[in-house]
Amino acid sequence: MRPLFIAxxxxxxxxxxxxxxxxxxxxxAALDTGNTAFILICSALVxxxxxxxxxxxxxxxxxxxxxxxxMQCLAVMALVSVQWVLLGYTLSFGPDHSLLIGGLDFLxxxxxxxxxxxxxxxxxxxxxxxxxLMFAMITAALISGAVAERxxxxxxxxxxxxxxxxxxxxxxxxxxxxxxxxxLGIMDFAGxxxxxxxxxxxxxxxxxxxxKRLGKDQETIRPHxxxxxxxxxxxxxxxxxxFNAGSALAADGVAAQAFLVTNLCAAAGIFSWVGAEWLxxxxxxxFGAASGAIAGLVCITPAAGFVSPMxxxxxxxxxxxxxxxxxSKVKDQFGYDDSLDAFGIHGIxxxxxxxxxxVFASRxxxxxxxxGLLAGNPEQFMLQVLGVxxxxxxxxxxxxxxxTVIGRFTELRVTAAEEEFGLDQxxxxxxxxxxxxxxxxxxxx
Numbered sequence: 001m002r003p004l005f006i007a008x009x010x011x012x013x014x015x016x017x018x019x020x021x022x023x024x025x026x027x028x029a030a031l032d033t034g035n036t037a038f039i040l041i042c043s044a045l046v047x048x049x050x051x052x053x054x055x056x057x058x059x060x061x062x063x064x065x066x067x068x069x070x071m072q073c074l075a076v077m078a079l080v081s082v083q084w085v086l087l088g089y090t091l092s093f094g095p096d097h098s099l100l101i102g103g104l105d106f107l108x109x110x111x112x113x114x115x116x117x118x119x120x121x122x123x124x125x126x127x128x129x130x131x132x133l134m135f136a137m138i139t140a141a142l143i144s145g146a147v148a149e150r151x152x153x154x155x156x157x158x159x160x161x162x163x164x165x166x167x168x169x170x171x172x173x174x175x176x177x178x179x180x181x182x183x184l185g186i187m188d189f190a191g192x193x194x195x196x197x198x199x200x201x202x203x204x205x206x207x208x209x210x211x212k213r214l215g216k217d218q219e220t221i222r223p224h225x226x227x228x229x230x231x232x233x234x235x236x237x238x239x240x241x242x243f244n245a246g247s248a249l250a251a252d253g254v255a256a257q258a259f260l261v262t263n264l265c266a267a268a269g270i271f272s273w274v275g276a277e278w279l280x281x282x283x284x285x286x287f288g289a290a291s292g293a294i295a296g297l298v299c300i301t302p303a304a305g306f307v308s309p310m311x312x313x314x315x316x317x318x319x320x321x322x323x324x325x326x327x328s329k330v331k332d333q334f335g336y337d338d339s340l341d342a343f344g345i346h347g348i349x350x351x352x353x354x355x356x357x358x359v360f361a362s363r364x365x366x367x368x369x370x371x372g373l374l375a376g377n378p379e380q381f382m383l384q385v386l387g388v389x390x391x392x393x394x395x396x397x398x399x400x401x402x403x404t405v406i407g408r409f410t411e412l413r414v415t416a417a418e419e420e421f422g423l424d425q426x427x428x429x430x431x432x433x434x435x436x437x438x439x440x441x442x443x444x445x
Contacts, residue, residue, distance in 0.1 A: 269296020
């Protein structure tokens with residue numbers, strides 16, 4: 001018995017003396033219920049952004065096409081949800097292959113369950129997968145704004161599936177899944193490159209491939225329902241708090257900072273956009289205010305966890321006039337028909353935000369982050385430039401190839417008669433405003 005007592009004594013002594021850190025390292029990461037609840041709430045907020053986008057876009061089109069744009073956004077929610085489970089998540093966040101794409105380990109969400117995600121603050125991998133799904137969802141929906149009122153619905157369905165798989169998923173892996181941009185140190189807190197530049201550039205390419213809407217050069221095509229657009233902008237602003245704050249992946253100080261600067265940049269974007277159009281046209285408009293808010297939200301997205309409140313205000317003051325010029329002057333000068341300014345706001349605003357991230361970022365805001373140009377790190381700005389250029393080239397080229405291939409099998413654009421009649425009736429057999437006279441609301445319906 002004596003050897004047994006000696007062995008037990010040594011075992012007890014060893015357990016008492018073993019470093020606490022070693023014990024912690026040996027134990028699996030514990031589930032954090034607070035952070036998990038936070039991410040689930042943020043996921044729901046981001047999900048609300050796609051219906052909000054549908055309302056934002058729906059008010060901007062003519063009354064004969066409002067249901068078609070709502071249908072496109074709703075279809076994206078269904079299509080991307082299934083694609084993400086089957087293939088999208090594993091391509092984006094599966095084990096890295098050559099710094100270009102994720103492996104197929106999570107095919108069909110195999111092995112993605114309630115266990116905490118490695119390296120996270122106690123968040124189940126299922127919650128992380130759901131949160132990232134909402135990003136993929138709205139990114140594809142943003143493109144609908146560039147091709148509104150003329151793209152055939154069947155072609156849009158096929159395009160959404162292929163674009164999400166071949167453009168969004170690789171980009172998400174490059175930036176957030178351990179791909180080459182992440183390895184180089186190109187920073188994107190919540191989606192300046194992955195979400196906004198990719199969708200804006202792809203929308204521009206799609207608009208160029210489809211051509212202008214009928215009568216675009218002969219008449220001014222006006223929004224048919226600005227109250228709907230304002231409601232959509234409000235829902236987007238509300239959901240954007242989940243978009244940016246949730247990207248901290250924990251209910252912590254970084255999330256709080258991201259929440260604050262998100263609101264500030266949106267507010268400054270309203271001031272600067274409305275100020276620019278007031279000087280240019282002599283009147284401040286509700287449409288301009290809504291557009292300025294979205295431009296500010298887009299601009300702060302890549303920088304939300306890295307910049308100070310004053311930097312966010314400066315970014316908002318810069319993005320308003322720049323995006324205003326892009327949609328009021330540059331578009332007309334180059335003659336392309338980006339119907340609802342997907343490129344002018346998301347492409348241009350995302351580009352400016354990604355570049356200014358490399359200017360204003362500071363470890364004084366986020367010690368785990370990085371310094372930008374003004375904090376003495378010009379290399380970071382150059383890395384941001386590289387990320388922007390690579391995203392433009394990749395998204396633009398692959399989008400063109402996708403549309404070219406689809407065009408070999410089916411018509412991308414509705415017929416002239418269908419377009420003239422309106423996509424609501426010609427494609428969906430429905431009317432948004434039955435027995436309602438909208439002649440006083442829309443001059444171009």
